[in-house]
Amino acid sequence: MTDTVFGPVTDWATDFDHGAPEYNANIHEIWDTLKASGCPIAHTERYGGVWLPLTHDMVHEIAYDTDHFTSRSVVVGQLKPSQVEGAMPAPIGGAPPISSDPPFHQHARRLLLPAFAPKKIDPLREEIRQMCHDLIDKMGDKDVIDAAYEYAQHIPVMVIASMAGLPKEDGDIFRSWVHVILEGIGESREEREPVFLALNEYLEKAVQEKMENPGDDLISFLLDAEIMGNKLSPEHVRGTIILLMVAGIDTTWSGIGNSIWHLATNAVDRRRLVENPGMIPMAIEEFLRAYAPVTMARLVKEDYEFHGVQMKEEDWVLLPFPAANRDPNQFEDADKVIIDREENRHAAFGLGIHRCIGSNLARLELNVAVEVFLERFPDFELNTTEEMVWSTGQVRGPRKLPLRINARA
Amino acid sequence: MRYPLSAFYARCMRVHVDPSKCQGHNRCYALAPELFDVDDLGNAFELNDGVVPAALEDKARLAVANCPEFAITIED
Numbered sequence: 033m034t035d036t037v038f039g040p041v042t043d044w045a046t047d048f049d050h051g052a053p054e055y056n057a058n059i060h061e062i063w064d065t066l067k068a069s070g071c072p073i074a075h076t077e078r079y080g081g082v083w084l085p086l087t088h089d090m091v092h093e094i095a096y097d098t099d100h101f102t103s104r105s106v107v108v109g110q111l112k113p114s115q116v117e118g119a120m121p122a123p124i125g126g127a128p129p130i131s132s133d134p135p136f137h138q139h140a141r142r143l144l145l146p147a148f149a150p151k152k153i154d155p156l157r158e159e160i161r162q163m164c165h166d167l168i169d170k171m172g173d174k175d176v177i178d179a180a181y182e183y184a185q186h187i188p189v190m191v192i193a194s195m196a197g198l199p200k201e202d203g204d205i206f207r208s209w210v211h212v213i214l215e216g217i218g219e220s221r222e223e224r225e226p227v228f229l230a231l232n233e234y235l236e237k238a239v240q241e242k243m244e245n246p247g248d249d250l251i252s253f254l255l256d257a258e259i260m261g262n263k264l265s266p267e268h269v270r271g272t273i274i275l276l277m278v279a280g281i282d283t284t285w286s287g288i289g290n291s292i293w294h295l296a297t298n299a300v301d302r303r304r305l306v307e308n309p310g311m312i313p314m315a316i317e318e319f320l321r322a323y324a325p326v327t328m329a330r331l332v333k334e335d336y337e338f339h340g341v342q343m344k345e346e347d348w349v350l351l352p353f354p355a356a357n358r359d360p361n362q363f364e365d366a367d368k369v370i371i372d373r374e375e376n377r378h379a380a381f382g383l384g385i386h387r388c389i390g391s392n393l394a395r396l397e398l399n400v401a402v403e404v405f406l407e408r409f410p411d412f413e414l415n416t417t418e419e420m421v422w423s424t425g426q427v428r429g430p431r432k433l434p435l436r437i438n439a440r441a
Numbered sequence: 442m443r444y445p446l447s448a449f450y451a452r453c454m455r456v457h458v459d460p461s462k463c464q465g466h467n468r469c470y471a472l473a474p475e476l477f478d479v480d481d482l483g484n485a486f487e488l489n490d491g492v493v494p495a496a497l498e499d500k501a502r503l504a505v506a507n508c509p510e511f512a513i514t515i516e517d
């Protein structure tokens with residue numbers, strides 16, 4: 033287990049490190065310990081100061097409060113945007129619309145919304161189904177597989193590449209970039225720099241190609257789009273494409289992996305879904321609640337007192353939707369996974385104006401991926417002879433998910 | 442006091458989506474497409490002036506219980 037540049041954590045209430053590998057691996061124990069010690073908001077000096085509120089009420093309040101909190105950067109890093117030369121200022125930010133604040137935010141978001149509305153997304157079902165079957169066909173007759181590496185990770189990459197109009201074969205490169213952007217937050221700048229350069233160079237070329245040969249894809253659409261009569265700046269277009277990759281790949285990969293992990297470790301639930309595939313959509317919502325992959329971040333706009341703590345201008349604030357989803361004041365039996373839970377107002381896709389724009393797509397991918405997996409592998413369990421590995425950073429899911437396949441159809 | 446039987450038949454459940462609260466999570470449309478629809482931006486609205494046929498009352502309650510933004514209300 034490697035530490036981040038900050039070294040080992042001494043105390044999770046006052047010195048936490050959400051970029052350390054043990055955070056995601058032990059996340060529920062860590063939250064329980066914090067809550068039991070009467071600490072609803074943890075703090076760390078790492079990354080230039082980060083707050084971690086743990087209740088649904090507080091997460092909800094911050095997500096709605098765009099007056100005191102800015103989205104200019106939503107992934108905690110070692111540098112604040114103000115320390116990065118050439119970083120796009122608020123209210124636009126580096127990856128609109130996720131990095132944007134009102135009033136600009138709604139213009140940038142409105143532009144993208146139609147492409148991700150349910151009626152645009154639903155027709156992708158068969159294409160995704162075929163991708164899932166192809167991935168399982170490729171596994172052959174192996175009894176031991178890695179469901180994160182051989183299955184979950186490929187599905188969102190292929191879908192996003194197809195929507196953006198980029199070659200599906202480039203999926204491996206996208207994944208390696210996204211990995212460094214999201215999981216490498218605790219690594220040194222020297223290690224990360226070359227990745228950002230390569231990503232920029234790739235996008236520069238991709239945008240150039242789409243300008244010369246536009247197609248029916250999101251990059252061509254963005255190049256042609258206007259906000260209040262003005263074409264989008266090249267930084268805006270590049271930022272939005274990076275957003276689609278970063279937000280569309282690790283997150284859904286994690287959600288699929290978390291669902292399969294639960295089914296590998298809970299035979300009763302797995303059998304129920306194999307026997308009643310019609311229950312899968314409801315079960316997916318419960319997996320999204322109990323194992324929500326995404327924690328967002330905000331920056332404090334100006335010094336602000338929040339529930340008794342003094343937040344300073346430019347402090348980071350994490351928005352752990354996964355913790356909000358396990359708040360007993362919001363959910364009955366919050367720590368139990370109940371696959372036919374009827375009342376489920378979970379916040380896996382965020383709350384307020386930044387609700388995940390790809391939520392319809394993510395849900396479709398999750399449903400189809402789990403449906404096909406159970407159809408082809410009605411009986412499987414964790415392969416405990418191999419190590420399971422969780423991601424690090426703000427997106428939580430298995431990066432190695434070794435399974436033993438006991439039956440195939 | 443006794444109500445005439447007709448008062449029960451006249452009773453009618455209605456649903457309403459508050460457009461200022463809806464953020465397009467799309468849970469209501471997924472769970473009860475007979476009662477809700479979404480526009481091109483993915484924002485939800487109630488169908489049929491919100492009138493819920495008796496057979497769909499459970500679906501209406503399910504939609505309310507799954508809206509993360511508490512944007513849907515039921516009037517009896």
